[in-house]
Amino acid sequence: MAGKPSVLFVCVHNAGRSQMAAAWLTHLAGDRIEVRSAGSAPGDRVNPAAVQAMAEAGIDISHQTPRLLTSDAVRESDVCITMGCGDTCPVFPGKRYLDWKVDDPAGQGLEAVRTIRDKIKTLVEGLIAEIIGSSEADERGR
Template identity: 85%
Template sequence: MPDSPGTKPSVLFVCVHNAGRSQMAAAWLTHLAGDRVEVRSAGSAPGDQVNPAAVEAMAEVGIDISQETPKILTVEAVKESDVCVTMGCGDTCPVFPGKRYLDWKPADPAGQAVEAVRPIRDEIKTLVEGLIAEIVPAEPQATA
């Protein structure tokens, strides 16, 4: 997936406010893939803060996103990413030849209570696990 051998793949998650779905996806990818993937997230119209229900839902699974801040989507962020995953941002994401684009459809957690955000969190985890399986080489297994 990356341009040259030995470089790690980079993924950009994009949603409108960069306050819920894209933040949870970036946190899951960082948590599950560690330093094997470069992770970015951004929004086409970033919010003022990460959705408190998303922060709470992720904390329940041991992932702290409370210090994250929504960031504006830039052309540079897309150019620097191997995979761009959009989640409800419509046509605002710039398209460049040679990039891989995925459009995920999890529900928007904006304005939802944590009870409604949990299934969204879990759906995003499943999507991220599938993405990792596609773009990250498996860890070599130690032999006894």
């Protein structure tokens, strides 16, 4: 990944899992990774239970709005992660595609959404270690 690496999180409605993942990555990686999220059929708003669960972790996603997945968003991202929702991304050469099996918070109570939030945090922490570690190794090799 030349320059600042970028990650796109994709879920159908872009209202729960992908929003939480994008928020965790932004929170934990700061400006070291460019972060995007989108959905193939975006919802009207971010899931209130996801907003509340993330607020409990000190992260405000109440101002986020679901966005439509575009080919440009995929093209501009180094890593494209679907969130176990059966969504697919347009495929471009040189991109890394992952599918994280994560339960959908839609219709779930806050306790279940907390569990989903924590699982996503763990996955994001591993992703950061991979991306930042490989990005820093690339910089040393130049």
